[in-house]
Amino acid sequence: MSIRQxxxxxxxxxxxxxxxxxxxxxxxxxxxxxxxxxxVYTTLTRLERDGLVEVVVGDAGSGNAGHGGVGEPLGxxxxxxxxxxxxxxxxxxxWFATPVPRSQPPRDELxxxxxxxxxxxxxxxxxxxxxxxxxxxxxxxxxxxxxxxGRAATPQEPADLAWSLVLDALVxxxxxxVRWLDHCEARLRRAAAxxxxxxxxxxxxxxxxxxx
Amino acid sequence: MNAxxxxxxxxxxxxxGATEVHALRSVTFRAHPGELVAVMGPSGSGKSTLLTxxxxxDAPTSGSVRIEGHDLxxxxxxGRARIRRxxxxxxxxxxxxxxxxxxxxxxxxxxxxxxxxxxIARRLAVTALEEVGIADLVDRFPDEMSGGQQQRVAIAxxxxxxxxxxxxxxxxxxxxxxTGEEILRLLRARCxxxxxxxxxxxxxxxxxxxDRVVFLRDGVVVDETGSDEPEVLLVEEAGR
Numbered sequence: 289m290s291i292r293q294x295x296x297x298x299x300x301x302x303x304x305x306x307x308x309x310x311x312x313x314x315x316x317x318x319x320x321x322x323x324x325x326x327x328v329y330t331t332l333t334r335l336e337r338d339g340l341v342e343v344v345v346g347d348a349g350s351g352n353a354g355h356g357g358v359g360e361p362l363g364x365x366x367x368x369x370x371x372x373x374x375x376x377x378x379x380x381x382x383w384f385a386t387p388v389p390r391s392q393p394p395r396d397e398l399x400x401x402x403x404x405x406x407x408x409x410x411x412x413x414x415x416x417x418x419x420x421x422x423x424x425x426x427x428x429x430x431x432x433x434x435x436x437x438g439r440a441a442t443p444q445e446p447a448d449l450a451w452s453l454v455l456d457a458l459v460x461x462x463x464x465x466v467r468w469l470d471h472c473e474a475r476l477r478r479a480a481a482x483x484x485x486x487x488x489x490x491x492x493x494x495x496x497x498x499x500x
Numbered sequence: 501m502n503a504x505x506x507x508x509x510x511x512x513x514x515x516x517g518a519t520e521v522h523a524l525r526s527v528t529f530r531a532h533p534g535e536l537v538a539v540m541g542p543s544g545s546g547k548s549t550l551l552t553x554x555x556x557x558d559a560p561t562s563g564s565v566r567i568e569g570h571d572l573x574x575x576x577x578x579g580r581a582r583i584r585r586x587x588x589x590x591x592x593x594x595x596x597x598x599x600x601x602x603x604x605x606x607x608x609x610x611x612x613x614x615x616x617x618x619x620i621a622r623r624l625a626v627t628a629l630e631e632v633g634i635a636d637l638v639d640r641f642p643d644e645m646s647g648g649q650q651q652r653v654a655i656a657x658x659x660x661x662x663x664x665x666x667x668x669x670x671x672x673x674x675x676x677x678x679t680g681e682e683i684l685r686l687l688r689a690r691c692x693x694x695x696x697x698x699x700x701x702x703x704x705x706x707x708x709x710x711d712r713v714v715f716l717r718d719g720v721v722v723d724e725t726g727s728d729e730p731e732v733l734l735v736e737e738a739g740r
Binding site: 425459467 | 540542685688703704705707708709710711713715722723724725726
């Protein structure tokens with residue numbers, strides 16, 4: 289799971305409190321994949337169990353961690369400062385050295401939805417496609433607005449550049465989805481036209497050609 | 501706020517009888533000051549027809565086209581030509597610059613055709629070229645410029661003299677990704693400064709720069725993102 293490795297990789301910068309770790313993560317990725325603080329501590333606890341991080345109890349020697357904790361609720365792990373161990377560092381190197389596998393694509397709800405829809409009578413696939421395209425387009429507009437305004441538009445720091453690249457990833461992803469929907473629409477219209485033995489693009493209006 | 505461009509129930513039929521093609525079917529469409537609207541659709545969906553009608557380069561079979569309140573059908577040829585030169589700027593995929601003219605001359609041409617003294621027209625042209633970031637290329641000829649630079653000249657030509665309606669037909673089509681994005685940034689800036697923009701594109705990533713995206717299929721608007729602010733329309737209708 290990449291959050292675990294991402295957190296470990298950020299810890300290579302130096303020892304940190306859990307909430308600092310979260311701030312560093314969000315600095316680079318915006319609010320795209322929000323981390324709740326509980327999740328951060330659970331992950332840190334597991335990393336510690338696996339010997340990949342160690343606790344540097346909030347004493348000296350961890351100058352990098354500051355004297356913070358101001359306003360932080362009391363509780364044992366919230367006052368801990370964590371540091372990557374040697375094993376943790378090699379896990380990070382391993383992560384960077386290994387491509388993210390595509391062999392098991394994440395579940396794509398939209399692809400599944402359309403795959404089911406085209407096989408069912410009485411489902412208006414054309415309308416499903418159009419609604420989805422409008423919704424995806426609206427998200428694409430949102431990402432583009434974020435890209436051309438705010439800190440991603442004129443990156444000052446590496447973390448700003450990171451965030452603008454994450455936005456680009458979202459943009460390309462949404463764009464690919466719109467293209468795929470266009471493609472599905474065209475394929476379905478052609479299939480419908482062939483079934484009815486009529487010339488594609490003849491007088492049937494709007495999306496009815498793709499409707500079943 | 502009144503629409504700069506208002507198409508009301510516009511239809512356009514090409515040919516007749518068996519070869520009749522309905523390029524647009526009763527399309528209503530507005531572009532307001534400060535707004536960039538993208539029109540998306542596959543080829544044959546009517547998007548180019550929409551742009552041609554919006555620019556007064558063709559007339560609808562039925563319905564009306566108004567630019568800044570002027571119904572194009574009530575104007576004679578000279579009147580339409582004047583609106584085209586003074587209110588509407590065009591940006592094309594292939595730039596459409598005149599090869600024998602320099603950047604400044606290309607941009608100044610519409611002003612000169614409109615009777616502006618050539619010295620003033622040139623000054624306006626240089627200002628427009630500055631605005632699109634190529635003040636240093638004013639005396640270059642099109643074949644001495646890159647595609648992106650030529651498209652900047654075309655945009656300068658489209659905005660020279662404060663024209664309020666910018667019509668762009670696949671303006672990024674012939675450009676690489678980064679250059680295309682720069683062109684969108686310019687169009688966007690012009691609309692943010694108060695112009696109304698209509699851009700036809702088949703690229704979702706580029707359409708996403710618009711405030712509103714309208715989807716055309718078979719000559720019909722099938723959907724759009726955002727809305728055309730109904731309260732604005734009410735005020736507009738009440739004002740007539």
